[in-house]
Amino acid sequence: MAEVEETLKRIQSHKGVIGTMVVNAEGIPIRTTLDNSTTVQYAGLLHQLTMKAKSTVRDIDPQNDLTFLRIRSKKHEIMVAPDKEYLLIVIQNPCE
Amino acid sequence: MASRAARKRDEDSVTEVGEGTDEWAQSKATVRPPDQLELTDAELKEEFTRILTANNPHAPQNIVRYSFKEGTYKLIGFVNQLAVHYSQVGNLIPKDSDEGRRQHYRNELVAGSQESAKVVVSEPDLLEEEEGPKEAEAETGSQTDVPAAEAAEKVTEEELITPKQPKEQKLTNQFNFSERASQTFNNPLRDRECQMEPPPRTNFSATANQWEIYDAYVEELEKQEKTKEKEKTKTPVAKKMGKMAMRKTTFLESQSDDITKVTQAAKIIERMVNQNTYDDIAQDFKYYEDAADEYRDQEGTLLPLWKFQNDKAKRLAVTALCWNPKYKDLFAVGHGSYDFMKQSRGMLLLYSMKNPSFPEYIFSSDSGIMCLDMHVDHPYLVVVGHYDGNVAIYNLKKPHFQPAFRSSAKSGKHTDPVWQCSKSYSSQFLDTYDAHNMAVDAVSWNPYHTKVFMSCSSDWTVKIWDHTIKTPMFIYDLNSAVGDVAWAPYSSTVFAAVTTDGKTHIFDLSINKYEAICNQPVVAKKKNKITHVQFNPIHPIIIVGDDRGHVTCLKLSPNLRKMPKEKKGQEVQKGPAVEIAKLDKLLNLDSSQPASQPRRSPEAPAHTEGTLWKPWQACVSLCIQAMYLRVPPSVGLSPAQVCLFVSYSVSPFAFPDVCLCLCIPPCLLAVSVCVPISECLSIFCVSLSPSLSLCISLHQSLCLTPCLWVYGSLLFLPVFLHGCVSLCPCGRLSLPSPWGLCRCLRLFCVSLCVCLAARRLCLCVGLSLYLRLWVSGSQSPCLWG
Numbered sequence: 001m002a003e004v005e006e007t008l009k010r011i012q013s014h015k016g017v018i019g020t021m022v023v024n025a026e027g028i029p030i031r032t033t034l035d036n037s038t039t040v041q042y043a044g045l046l047h048q049l050t051m052k053a054k055s056t057v058r059d060i061d062p063q064n065d066l067t068f069l070r071i072r073s074k075k076h077e078i079m080v081a082p083d084k085e086y087l088l089i090v091i092q093n094p095c096e
Numbered sequence: 097m098a099s100r101a102a103r104k105r106d107e108d109s110v111t112e113v114g115e116g117t118d119e120w121a122q123s124k125a126t127v128r129p130p131d132q133l134e135l136t137d138a139e140l141k142e143e144f145t146r147i148l149t150a151n152n153p154h155a156p157q158n159i160v161r162y163s164f165k166e167g168t169y170k171l172i173g174f175v176n177q178l179a180v181h182y183s184q185v186g187n188l189i190p191k192d193s194d195e196g197r198r199q200h201y202r203n204e205l206v207a208g209s210q211e212s213a214k215v216v217v218s219e220p221d222l223l224e225e226e227e228g229p230k231e232a233e234a235e236t237g238s239q240t241d242v243p244a245a246e247a248a249e250k251v252t253e254e255e256l257i258t259p260k261q262p263k264e265q266k267l268t269n270q271f272n273f274s275e276r277a278s279q280t281f282n283n284p285l286r287d288r289e290c291q292m293e294p295p296p297r298t299n300f301s302a303t304a305n306q307w308e309i310y311d312a313y314v315e316e317l318e319k320q321e322k323t324k325e326k327e328k329t330k331t332p333v334a335k336k337m338g339k340m341a342m343r344k345t346t347f348l349e350s351q352s353d354d355i356t357k358v359t360q361a362a363k364i365i366e367r368m369v370n371q372n373t374y375d376d377i378a379q380d381f382k383y384y385e386d387a388a389d390e391y392r393d394q395e396g397t398l399l400p401l402w403k404f405q406n407d408k409a410k411r412l413a414v415t416a417l418c419w420n421p422k423y424k425d426l427f428a429v430g431h432g433s434y435d436f437m438k439q440s441r442g443m444l445l446l447y448s449m450k451n452p453s454f455p456e457y458i459f460s461s462d463s464g465i466m467c468l469d470m471h472v473d474h475p476y477l478v479v480v481g482h483y484d485g486n487v488a489i490y491n492l493k494k495p496h497f498q499p500a501f502r503s504s505a506k507s508g509k510h511t512d513p514v515w516q517c518s519k520s521y522s523s524q525f526l527d528t529y530d531a532h533n534m535a536v537d538a539v540s541w542n543p544y545h546t547k548v549f550m551s552c553s554s555d556w557t558v559k560i561w562d563h564t565i566k567t568p569m570f571i572y573d574l575n576s577a578v579g580d581v582a583w584a585p586y587s588s589t590v591f592a593a594v595t596t597d598g599k600t601h602i603f604d605l606s607i608n609k610y611e612a613i614c615n616q617p618v619v620a621k622k623k624n625k626i627t628h629v630q631f632n633p634i635h636p637i638i639i640v641g642d643d644r645g646h647v648t649c650l651k652l653s654p655n656l657r658k659m660p661k662e663k664k665g666q667e668v669q670k671g672p673a674v675e676i677a678k679l680d681k682l683l684n685l686d687s688s689q690p691a692s693q694p695r696r697s698p699e700a701p702a703h704t705e706g707t708l709w710k711p712w713q714a715c716v717s718l719c720i721q722a723m724y725l726r727v728p729p730s731v732g733l734s735p736a737q738v739c740l741f742v743s744y745s746v747s748p749f750a751f752p753d754v755c756l757c758l759c760i761p762p763c764l765l766a767v768s769v770c771v772p773i774s775e776c777l778s779i780f781c782v783s784l785s786p787s788l789s790l791c792i793s794l795h796q797s798l799c800l801t802p803c804l805w806v807y808g809s810l811l812f813l814p815v816f817l818h819g820c821v822s823l824c825p826c827g828r829l830s831l832p833s834p835w836g837l838c839r840c841l842r843l844f845c846v847s848l849c850v851c852l853a854a855r856r857l858c859l860c861v862g863l864s865l866y867l868r869l870w871v872s873g874s875q876s877p878c879l880w881g
Contacts, residue, residue, distance in 0.1 A: 004355050007362040010454060014369050022358055031355070058307030068364055079368045081361035088361040094372040 016093040018076060023047055023087040030086070042078075046089055050082050152179040367450045374452060377401050381449075381637065386653035394607050396614045396655030398600060401637065402452040404429070404647040408460070409443045414641025416468040417630040422475035424634050425449040426456065429647055430480055432464025434627065439464055439483055444490065446478075449649065459490055529566060531559060538580045544588035552578040558593050560605075570609065574601055580628045582638075586657060592638060596625035600640060602656050614656055618648055 012020050012033055021032035021039055027047035032039040054066040069080040072094075081088045155175050163170045189196045302308070371378055381401050389396055409431045416430035431443040442464040446457040463484040471477040476492040532553035542548040548569075550560040554577040559568035576595040584590035589605040593612075598619040601612040619626060624642040631638050636652045 004359050004362055007359075007366055008355075011362065011366050011369055014366075014453070015373050017369060020365075022355070055305060055307070058310075059305055062307040062310030068368060070368070077372060079365060079372075081364040081368070083358060083361040086358050086361060088358055088365050090365050090369060092369055092372055094375065 011090060014092075018091040018093060020088070020090045023089060025085045025087075034091075042089060042091075043087075046078070046080055047087060050080050050087055054082060150177065152177040154179060366454070367448075370451050370453055374402065377452075381635075381649075381651060384651065386655075389653050389655040392655060394613060394655055396602065396653040396657075398602070398614060398616050398618060398638070398650040398652060398656075400618065401649040401651055402449065404447050404452055404455075404649070405645060406443075406445055406455060406458075408458070409445060409645040412440070412443060412464070412645050413643035414627050414645060414647060415442075415464065415466050416480075417628045417639055417641050417647070418468050418470050418478075419630055419632055419639075420446075420470050420475050421472045421633070423448075424632060427630070427632075427639060428468055428470060428478055429455075429641060430465035430468040431645060432466055432483055434643065442480075442482060444468065444478065444480055446492070447647070457492055461488065529561065531561075531568070532557065534577075537578060538582075540581055540583055540591075542583050542588055543585055548588075550581055550583070550591065552581040552593055554578070556595075570605070572601075572603065572610075572612075574599075574615075577625075579626050582629050582631055584631050584657075585633050586636075590656065592629050592631065594626035594629045594640060598624050598626055598642070600626065600629065600638070600650070602652070604656065604658065607658065614653075618650060619644075619646070 008020060008022075008031075011017060019032070019034040019038075021034065021043065022030045023043045023046070024030055027044055029039045029043040034042075050066070050069060053069055057064050057066045066082055068082070071078040071080075076091055076093045079090045079092065081090075155177050157175065159172045159175055160169045161172050162168070189199075191197070191200070380399060384399065386397055386399065409429075412431035413434055414429055415432040415434065416428075418428045418430075420426040420428070426446060426448050429445045429447065431445065433439055442461045444457075444459040444461070444465055445455040447455045461480075461482065463482040463486065465480045466483055468478060468480040471479070478490045478492065479487060480490065481487050531551055532555050534553050534555040536551050536553045539551045540549060542550070547562050547564060548560060549563060550558060552558045556573055556575060556577060558572040558574060558578055558581055560570040561568045572593070574593060574595050576597040576599070579594045579596055581591055581593045584592070587604070587606075589607075591603055593601045593603070595601070598617045599615050600618050602614040603612050607613055618640055619642050624644050624646070626640050626642050628641040629638055636657050637649055638652065639647055639649050641647045
């Protein structure tokens, strides 16, 4: 358990990372480093998007599965790593 | 029915019909019922006229029919007065009726056909007689026909049919139909209802995608397998345990924090974040191929990629490096200390190239790690050898340290799991070679050629051996203690050697037997000594560990990974080996020489090419100048004098330089001739100001480079300072000597010369400090140089 905590801390303190959050299977955020309203917004929207992406990948080949999702925008990059029950979202500003 | 109905009506008319009651009451006047009308005699004698009509008293008098024509109900005037009192259906029909006639006709036909049949079957004599009475009455015919009919019954039946058919077409109903209908008793209907409480409801919605179906099937399969397993291991104890375990697991699940399940995702995210941060390095790793290698004449470079370091291992030197045989991006770093006086703890870190900021696995131990290796078949097993002589095995699958301690007799040196090395001699299990003068640091077999191996030692040399021959085939002197050597996995002629001065040398015997095709400092500070080097099995990268605990990953440029050209019919792998054998044989003819070539060989190209200089480099050269001055020196070197000086400078990086310079009084021209080995021919042209002189040097390649020599003199006579800065027409600075004009670099030279003057002879001994500054980005050679 401490390992995961450490990993999350490392991620949060990594260069360029704006925020991290852990969202459960229903789209409810469990842990976050951002403020409430932003978190809720991100959680809701990204949860849906991840489900859609996962459904797409698996529809094409049911033995395949989504590993991660990256959305690169002008301002920053949103990275989503889905798990069986949880969703880990990290927003980073790639240093460029 | 109708008769019965009529009868009933007559009987009932007593009470029903209004007129009837009155008549009956009056005819029975003698008997006085109690409700009889009390009438006077006059009224009694009144005569009432009654008329008998043939009307049916029971017939309705006011039948109303709906007239569709007029659209109203209309009274019908004419009413049927017929009253049927009795009727019965009989079975006699009148002769003249249709039915009677038909029957009669039919009977006649029957008789006639019988006769004709008789004619056919019996003797033809009777034909005329039979035909005669045929037309007679049916009765007479029938009588005579009877015996005939009986005789020829069967035939007549057939005959009967055929004459009947054309005459009689209409078949009437022979049966007496009567329609009967009856209505069953209709049971009264009853509605019975019952209402219960509605069952609890929930809304359920789902999608049926391809993958949902697949998942359902997979679940089913798993369930089946589980049940199979349960059946196999069925004991009451096991059941109990199972239940307990189940309970425990459920308990734990509800208790444990949700965070532990995010482990996998967190790992992935960490790698992604690192990928973003080190994006350019990752891209370089994958795609960058140094294009300048084409111009570099077979030499290559090492491109620094990631740097791996961990705070916990900061003080510890890297003592071992090993790539994982299965996962080509995972490597193990063993930390310990080479200082035999100071021994502290050790660490084993496993890094993945996908995450350069934090190791994947960390293990710490009490004693320093000296060597490590990974199991080929079970890539999760790592064996390490400690300084205190213990050997431990770590299982990466389990999170805890699992040692299998075995103390060994050797008290920790570089214990390669295969080889044992001793201090003074390199010894095989079969043989002993007199190899090195000092400690042998590493020995390694060639991965392709089974006879060849090499060894490196702190005596600055790397030697390549053929194990059947006692003397080494090749010896390389690297000017510094060699920490480690490694063969490249992709070619049998390429190997790398790392030295304690922070340089990595890469040799390719098929390209250049005597020299490195790349030597490059790879660690930032000169204090860092590189301790180990390893090639990655598939990627063109090497990892280099130093004594500060840092591991640097470098990419080999294309020139360093040249594959030998495939010859027809020969496998590529064996090719280089064959080549080596050839070289071997060649050298054996000349085996007395140790084949160590000085780096300053005339044919060799300039060594400074192909090396990435550190941002600055200094060299000190000793310069002895003898000057003959026409006028004894009073103020340094005056341009108005004729002076002849010969200088010889020696420096570790420079060629011996002999320079002859003559200054002629007009001070416009000075000629200096340098001996060819310095590759430089300088022509001095002394200029106006007394302490400034301009010199033009002519390089061997016939390019003119002006360089500015600034002379200054200090108060102390015997000492004069001269500095030189040269300017290259390409805009960058270069120095004519001692490096030659091969590189345009910023060079500053400060030299301190002590002059001993005796009359007109002046002897100067000077130390020059040449400072060479690397201008980053200016790797391409100067057009003038």
